[in-house]
Amino acid sequence: MAAFSYTITSPIRCQSGNSYNNDPTKNRIKVNGTSNRLSKVDPLSQTASFQTSSDAFISENGSIPKEQIRQNIPTKKQCVDPHRQGLIIEGGVGYRQTVVIRSYEVGADKTATLESILNLLQETALNHVWMSGLLSNGFGATHGMVRNNLIWVVSRMHAQVDHYPIWGEIVDIDTWVGASGKNGMRRDWLIRSQATGQVLARATSTWVMMNQTTRRLSKMPEEVRAEISPWFIEKQAIEEAPEKISKLDDKARYMNSNLKPKRSDLDMNHHVNNVKYVRWMLETIPDQFLEDHQLSSIVLEYRRECGSSDIVQSLCEPDEYGILARDSSEENEMSLLNRFSLATQIIQGNGLLGSLDKMPPRYTHLLQTKGEAKSEEIVRGKTEWKRKLPAMPFPSK
Amino acid sequence: MAAFSYTITSPIRCQSGNSYNNDPTKNRIKVNGTSNRLSKVDPLSQTASFQTSSDAFISENGSIPKEQIRQNIPTKKQCVDPHRQGLIIEGGVGYRQTVVIRSYEVGADKTATLESILNLLQETALNHVWMSGLLSNGFGATHGMVRNNLIWVVSRMHAQVDHYPIWGEIVDIDTWVGASGKNGMRRDWLIRSQATGQVLARATSTWVMMNQTTRRLSKMPEEVRAEISPWFIEKQAIEEAPEKISKLDDKARYMNSNLKPKRSDLDMNHHVNNVKYVRWMLETIPDQFLEDHQLSSIVLEYRRECGSSDIVQSLCEPDEYGILARDSSEENEMSLLNRFSLATQIIQGNGLLGSLDKMPPRYTHLLQTKGEAKSEEIVRGKTEWKRKLPAMPFPSK
Numbered sequence: 001m002a003a004f005s006y007t008i009t010s011p012i013r014c015q016s017g018n019s020y021n022n023d024p025t026k027n028r029i030k031v032n033g034t035s036n037r038l039s040k041v042d043p044l045s046q047t048a049s050f051q052t053s054s055d056a057f058i059s060e061n062g063s064i065p066k067e068q069i070r071q072n073i074p075t076k077k078q079c080v081d082p083h084r085q086g087l088i089i090e091g092g093v094g095y096r097q098t099v100v101i102r103s104y105e106v107g108a109d110k111t112a113t114l115e116s117i118l119n120l121l122q123e124t125a126l127n128h129v130w131m132s133g134l135l136s137n138g139f140g141a142t143h144g145m146v147r148n149n150l151i152w153v154v155s156r157m158h159a160q161v162d163h164y165p166i167w168g169e170i171v172d173i174d175t176w177v178g179a180s181g182k183n184g185m186r187r188d189w190l191i192r193s194q195a196t197g198q199v200l201a202r203a204t205s206t207w208v209m210m211n212q213t214t215r216r217l218s219k220m221p222e223e224v225r226a227e228i229s230p231w232f233i234e235k236q237a238i239e240e241a242p243e244k245i246s247k248l249d250d251k252a253r254y255m256n257s258n259l260k261p262k263r264s265d266l267d268m269n270h271h272v273n274n275v276k277y278v279r280w281m282l283e284t285i286p287d288q289f290l291e292d293h294q295l296s297s298i299v300l301e302y303r304r305e306c307g308s309s310d311i312v313q314s315l316c317e318p319d320e321y322g323i324l325a326r327d328s329s330e331e332n333e334m335s336l337l338n339r340f341s342l343a344t345q346i347i348q349g350n351g352l353l354g355s356l357d358k359m360p361p362r363y364t365h366l367l368q369t370k371g372e373a374k375s376e377e378i379v380r381g382k383t384e385w386k387r388k389l390p391a392m393p394f395p396s397k
Numbered sequence: 398m399a400a401f402s403y404t405i406t407s408p409i410r411c412q413s414g415n416s417y418n419n420d421p422t423k424n425r426i427k428v429n430g431t432s433n434r435l436s437k438v439d440p441l442s443q444t445a446s447f448q449t450s451s452d453a454f455i456s457e458n459g460s461i462p463k464e465q466i467r468q469n470i471p472t473k474k475q476c477v478d479p480h481r482q483g484l485i486i487e488g489g490v491g492y493r494q495t496v497v498i499r500s501y502e503v504g505a506d507k508t509a510t511l512e513s514i515l516n517l518l519q520e521t522a523l524n525h526v527w528m529s530g531l532l533s534n535g536f537g538a539t540h541g542m543v544r545n546n547l548i549w550v551v552s553r554m555h556a557q558v559d560h561y562p563i564w565g566e567i568v569d570i571d572t573w574v575g576a577s578g579k580n581g582m583r584r585d586w587l588i589r590s591q592a593t594g595q596v597l598a599r600a601t602s603t604w605v606m607m608n609q610t611t612r613r614l615s616k617m618p619e620e621v622r623a624e625i626s627p628w629f630i631e632k633q634a635i636e637e638a639p640e641k642i643s644k645l646d647d648k649a650r651y652m653n654s655n656l657k658p659k660r661s662d663l664d665m666n667h668h669v670n671n672v673k674y675v676r677w678m679l680e681t682i683p684d685q686f687l688e689d690h691q692l693s694s695i696v697l698e699y700r701r702e703c704g705s706s707d708i709v710q711s712l713c714e715p716d717e718y719g720i721l722a723r724d725s726s727e728e729n730e731m732s733l734l735n736r737f738s739l740a741t742q743i744i745q746g747n748g749l750l751g752s753l754d755k756m757p758p759r760y761t762h763l764l765q766t767k768g769e770a771k772s773e774e775i776v777r778g779k780t781e782w783k784r785k786l787p788a789m790p791f792p793s794k
Contacts, residue, residue, distance in 0.1 A: 070592045071565045083482070083497050083567050100480050103523045103536070104516040104672065108663040115661065119501040126500045130565070139500070167665070168468045168527070170480050195467045262680060263687060264512065266505040268564070275501070283659060290660060 077133040084127050093231045094176035095128035098194065101165045111164035114282070114295055118159065118275050121189050121203055124173045134227050139268045144224040150209040151269060153217075155184070157300045158238060159203035163193075164294070170194040178232045180206045183220045185228065188237035202237040215305065245301055245380040248366040252315035256284045257370065259312040272306040281365045281381050284314040289385075293361065297384040303377040306369065312378065313370040319362040361385045474530040481524050490628045491573040492525035495591065498562045508561035511679070511692055515556065515672050518586050518600055521570045531624050536665045541621040547606040548666060550614075552581070554697045555635060556600035560590075561691070567591040575629045577603045580617045582625065585634035599634040612702065642698055642777040645763040649712035653681045654767065656709040669703040678762045678778050681711040686782075690758065694781040700774040703766065709775065710767040716759040758782045 079088045085098040105116035129135045129142070136146040145151065165171050172192045180186040184206050191201040209218045259280055267273040278298065282290070306312060365381030476485045482495040502513035526532045526539070533543040542548070562568050569589045577583040581603050588598040606615045656677055664670040675695065679687070703709065762778030 066593065067563060070590055071563055072567075072592060073565060083495060085480070085482075098480060102516075102520045103665065104519055104670070106665065107661065108665060108667050110665055113661060119499075122501055123499045166464060166468050168470060170469075193467055195469060196463065263684070264504065264510060264676065268500065268503065268505060268507055270505050273501070279661065283661075287660070 071137075073130065073135050073137065074133050078131045081127070081131060084130075086124075086127050086131055088131060089174065090176055090233060090235075093233055094174060095124065095131060096172055096174045097124045097127055099124075099171050099173055101167055101169045101171065103167060106167045110167045112166070114159075114161065114298070115275050115279060117161065117165070117191070117201060118157075118278060120173060120191075121159070121175070121205075122274075124175045124189065125187055128175050128177075132231065142224060142227045144221065144227045145209065148218075148221050148224065149212050150218055150221075150224070151212050152207050153210045153302070153305070154274060155206050155208050155302050156242075157203065157205040157274070157302075158240060158242075158298070159201065160238060160297045161201040161295065163198065163200045165191065165193070165200055171200065176231075176233055176235060177228070178234055178236075179229070183218075184208045185232075186236075188235070190237050204236065204238045204240070242299075243382070245299065245382050246364060247377070247380065248315045248317055248364055250315075252317045252366070254284050254286065254316045256280065256314040259314060261306065261308050261310065261312070263308075266308055270308070272308070272310075274300070274302075277306070277367055277379050278381075280312065280314045280367055281316065281379075281383070284316045284365070285363060285383075289361075292388055293385040294388050295383055296360065296386045297382075299382045301380045303379060304369075306367075306378045310369045310378075311371075313368050313375070315366045315368070317364050319364060468534075470527065470532050470534065471530050475528045478524070478528060481527075483521075483524050483528055485528060486571065487573055487630060487632075490630055491571060492521065492528060493569055493571045494521045494524055496521075496568050496570055498564055498566045498568065500564060503564045507564045509563070511556075511558065511695070512672050512676060514558065514562070514588070514598060515675060517570060517588075518556070518572070518602075519671075521572045521586065522584055525572050525574075529628065539621060539624045541618065541624045542606065545615070545618050545621065546609050547615055547618075547621070548609050549604050550607045550699070550702070551671060552603050552605050552699050553639075554600065554602040554671070554699075555637065555639075555695070556598065557635060557694045558598040558692065560595065560597045562588065562590070562597055568597065573628075573630055573632060574625070575631055575633075576626070580615075581605045582629075583633075585632070587634050601633065601635045601637070639696075640779070642696065642779050643761060644774070644777065645712045645714055645761055647712075649714045649763070651681050651683065651713045653677070653711040656711060658703065658705050658707065658709070660705075663705055667705070669705070669707075671697070671699075674703070674764055674776050675778075677709060677711045677764055678713065678776075678780070681713045681762070682760060682780075686758075689785055690782040691785050692780055693757065693783045694779075696779045698777045700776060701766070703764075703775045707766045707775075708768075710765050710772070712763045712765070714761050716761060 077088075079092075080086070087096045088094070089096045099120060101112050101116075105112050105119075107113050126135075126140050129140050134142040134144075136143045138146060138151060140152050141150065170193075172194055174190045174192075176188055178186040178188070185208075187205045187207060189201075189203045190199060192199050209220060209224070210216065211218050261272045261276070265272050265276045277300070282295070362385070363381075363383045365379075365383065367378040367381075368375040369378060474485075476489075477483070484493045485491070486493045496517060498509050498513075502509050502516075504510050523532075523537050526537050531539040531541075533540045535543060535548060537549050538547065567590075569591055571587045571589075573585055575583040575585070582605075584602045584604060586598075586600045587596060589596050606617060606621070607613065608615050658669045658673070662669050662673045674697070679692070759782070760778075760780045762776075762780065764775040764778075765772040766775060
C-alpha cells in the first residue's frame with residue numbers, strides 16, 4: 001500500500017473583513033495518501049475544524065452524533081478547503097472553487113450539459129455558505145434563518161453559456177453575493193477555463209426568504225441581515241436590463257402534459273429541484289431543433305413551488321420575428337423549423353441580412369401545475385440558442 | 398482580488414512497476430489562487446503534462462487544437478492529480494480519489510443516491526485510466542483499443558452499499574483492475590468515509606471489448622493486453638459466488654412500459670447510460686416499498702446495448718420465500734407489501750424467527766426492448782433491500 005503524508009503551512013491568510021475566526025494555524029493543507037485516514041486526521045487542518053464547543057452540535061447526552069462528524073460543517077469561517085478545492089477570494093467575501101468536468105456531467109458530444117452547469121452553480125453557492133461558517137444544516141440556510149424558520153427560495157435565474165466546458169476540463173467557478181432590493185439577495189457566478197483563462201459561462205440569480213411552515217415570503221430579519229450583509233459586494237456577472245417573459249397559454253405550439261415528479265427529483269428541501277424544471281422545459285422543444293442548436297442563454301422566473309404530488313405541464317413557443325412572422329393562414333404556414341433553418345442559413349451565409357445576426361432563435365417557456373379546476377404557474381422561462389459548431393476536431397485514432 | 402501561488406516539490410514518487418515516465422521533476426503540486434491562471438500554468442506540473450511531441454495530438458497543420466489544451470489528457474503516467482484529488486496507490490497500479498459528496502448528489506434524506514454512487518464509480522474508473530497515460534479520447538478506451546476500433550462494454554456489475562455517504566462527507570474511492578477470464582477485465586471499488594475510516598460501499602464489475610463498427614464482442618488483442626495487464630492485481634472488493642438471475646416474463650408483478658431514452662440519457666458512447674437503466678429499474682418498484690426501504694445490494698447483468706431509438710419495458714418481481722410463499726389463490730393472496738412488512742417486523746422484533754434475518758427483501762428485474770415482433774433483453778437485475786433507519790438525528794435548529 002502506498003503511503004505518504006505531508007502538511008504544508010502555507011502563506012495563505014484569511015482575507016476577512018469581518019470578525020470570524022482567522023487562526024493562521026488552520027491554514028494548512030493536508031495531503032494524505034494512506035489507507036487509514038482516521039488516525040491521520042490533523043485536528044487543526046482546514047477540513048477537520050469541527051468545533052466540539054458549539055452547543056448546537058452536541059446531542060443531549062453530550063456525544064457528537066456520528067453523522068455530524070462525517071458531515072463536518074464548519075462553525076467558523078474557512079479560507080481554504082482543499083477537498084472542495086475552494087478558496088475565499090474578493091477580499092474575503094467571494095468564493096472560488098476549482099472543478100474538473102466529470103464523465104457523467106457531459107452529453108454525447110462530450111461537453112457539459114446545461115443541467116450539469118446549473119448543478120455546479122448550486123454546489124458552489126452552497127459551498128460558499130459552507131466556507132462562511134454560517135451554514136446551518138439546511139439547503140444554504142444560515143443559523144439566523146433556521147432560528148427564524150426561514151429557507152431560501154430562488155425567484156430568478158439567468159445563465160449565459162458562451163462555451164460549454166468539455167469532459168476533463170478544469171474550470172474555476174467564482175461566486176459572490178450582493179443586495180437585491182431591501183429583502184433579497186443577488187448571487188452571481190463566473191465560470192472560467194483554467195487552461196485558457198476564457199470565460200465560459202456567467203450567471204446571476206435573486207433569492208428571497210420563505211417561512212418554512214406558512215410557505216409565505218418573508219422580510220429579511222435583522223439577525224439574518226447582520227449575518228449575510230458583510231458578504232455583499234456590488235460586482236455583477238451579467239449586465240442586464242431584464243425583459244418581461246410573457247405568459248403562455250394552452251395555444252402554445254408545443255406542450256408536454258402529465259409530467260410527474262419522481263422520488264429522485266426531490267432535493268433536500270423536499271421540492272422538485274430547479275434543474276428538473278429545466279429538463280422538462282428543454283424536453284418540450286422539438287428534437288430536430290435540439291439536434292442543431294445549443295442553448296446560449298436561459299432566464300427562469302420562479303412563481304410557485306412544485307411539490308411531489310403536482311402534475312406538471314410544460315409549454316413552449318418559439319419567438320417570432322418581423323421578417324419571419326407567422327402567416328395567419330395555417331395552410332400557407334411555413335414550418336417553424338424551416339424558418340429557423342432559413343434564418344440561420346441567412347445569418348451564416350452571405351450576410352445579406354446582416355441585421356438578422358442579432359436575432360438568434362428564442363423560445364418562451366411555461367411550466368404549470370395542471371389541476372382539475374385551474375392551472376398555477378411554476379416557472380416562466382426564456383431560452384436563446386445558437387447553431388451548434390461541427391463536432392470537436394479530436395483525432396479518431 | 399485575492400492572489401497566491403505556491404509550488405510544492407513533494408517527496409512523492411511515482412510507484413510504478415512498469416516503464417512509464419517517472420520523472421521526479423513532475424511531482425509538483427501547484428496551488429494557484431489568482432484569477433489569471435493561464436500565465437501561471439507550470440509546464441512541468443502534474444496537470445499540465447500535455448505532450449506536444451505526441452503525434453496523435455498534433456493536427457495536420459501542426460497546431461494543437463484548443464479543445465485538447467482544455468481537456469489535457471495525459472500521455473504519460475501521472476502519480477498525483479491535485480485537481481481530481483487522485484493518487485496512484487497499490488504499488489503503482491491502483492487509484493484513489495477523494496471526493497466530497499455534493500448537494501445535488503443527495504436525495505431528500507441528504508444521503509447520496511445510488512445513481513450518484515454509480516456515477517462516482519464510473520468517474521473514478523475513467524480517472525484511473527486517465528492517470529495511467531493510456532487513455533485515448535474515448536470512454537476509457539486505451540490507445541491500443543482505439544487502434545483496434547474497440548470500446549469497453551460492461552457485462553456485469555455488483556454494488557453493495559452498507560452506509561450511504563451523506564451530503565458534504567469526504568470519501569476516498571479506491572479502484573483497481575484484474576484479469577477476468579482470458580479476454581475480460583475485472584474492476585473493483587471500495588468507498589470509505591474519511592472521517593471515520595468506515596467502508597461505506599464496495600463494488601465489482603466485469604468488462605469486455607466490443608468492436609465499435611460490428612458491435613460484436615472481441616478477444617483482447619495482444620497489444621491491448623500489453624497495455625493493461627501490468628495494472629492487474631488479484632485483490633477483490635467483494636467475495637462472491639455469483640447467483641444466476643432468472644429471466645422475468647410478461648407475468649412479472651410490476652411493469653413500466655413505453656420508456657423512451659431522452660437525449661440527455663445518452664453518454665459519450667452514444668448509448669443509454671447504465672445509470673439510467675438503474676433508474677428505470679428502481680422506478681418500477683412500488684413507491685410504498687421505496688418509502689420504507691433502502692437498497693443494500695444491486696447486481697446487473699448486461700445483455701444488449703440500448704440505443705436512442707429503443708422503446709424499453711421495465712419488469713420487476715419481488716422474491717418469494719418459503720414461509721411467505723405466494724398463495725396460489727389470488728383471492729387469498731396477502732399483499733406483498735404487507736408480507737414484507739410482516740417479515741421485517743419479525744426480523745426487527747423479538748427474534749423469534751432468527752433465521753429470517755438472512756432474508757432481506759429482494760427484487761428481480763428485467764429491462765427489455767419492446768419491438769413489435771419480439772422483445773430483447775437489455776439487462777437483468779437483482780436488488781436487495783433493508784429497512785430505512787429513522788431520519789438522521791440532526792438538530793432542527
